[in-house]
Amino acid sequence: MPEQIKVTPGEPKAPPPSVSEKIQSLEELQRLKAALDLEIAQKQLRALNRDEAKADEEAAKILMEEENRRALQLSMMAAHRKRDRELQAAQLSCPHEKENKKTAIVGLRDSQNHYIFNCQNCMKMWSEADCPPHLRPAMEAVGGPQY
Numbered sequence: 168m169p170e171q172i173k174v175t176p177g178e179p180k181a182p183p184p185s186v187s188e189k190i191q192s193l194e195e196l197q198r199l200k201a202a203l204d205l206e207i208a209q210k211q212l213r214a215l216n217r218d219e220a221k222a223d224e225e226a227a228k229i230l231m232e233e234e235n236r237r238a239l240q241l242s243m244m245a246a247h248r249k250r251d252r253e254l255q256a257a258q259l260s261c262p263h264e265k266e267n268k269k270t271a272i273v274g275l276r277d278s279q280n281h282y283i284f285n286c287q288n289c290m291k292m293w294s295e296a297d298c299p300p301h302l303r304p305a306m307e308a309v310g311g312p313q314y
C-alpha cells in the first residue's frame with residue numbers, strides 16, 4: 168500500500184481578480200465614497216442650520232429687547248408729558264392762595280441773596296423779577312442761610 172500523503176487543506180489561494188471584478192470593486196468604492204461625502208455634507212448642513220437657528224434666535228432676542236426698551240422709553244416719555252400737561256393746567260388754574268385768601272407762595276433766599284418763590288399748591292416757581300407782587304410773601308417770612 169503506497170504511503171498516504173496527508174494533505175491538509177490550506178487557504179485556497181484566491182485567483183487574481185478579473186477585470187470585471189476590479190471594475191466592480193472600484194464602482195463599490197466610488198459608491199461608498201459618494202455615500203460618505205453625502206453624509207459629511209449632511210452633517211455640515213445640519214451644523215450650519217443649527218448655527219443659523221441659534222443666530223436667528225439671538226437676533227430675535229436682541230430685537231425684542233430693543234423693542235421692549237423703546238416701548239418703555241415711549242411710555243415713560245408719554246407719562247412725563249402727561250404729568251407736565253397736568254402740572255401746567257394746575258398751575259394755570261391755581262389762584263396761588265390758601266383757603267383763607269392769603270398767599271400760598273413762599274420764598275427762599277440763597278447764599279447770593281437771590282430769591283426764589285414757589286406756590287405750595289401748584290409748585291409753580293418764580294424768580295424775584297416775575298413773582299406777582301400782590302402774592303409775594305412778606306420779606307421777613309422769607310428764609311435763607313443763617314450766618
Ligand SMILES: [Zn+2]
Nearest residue numbers: 261263286289
Ligand atoms: Zn399755585
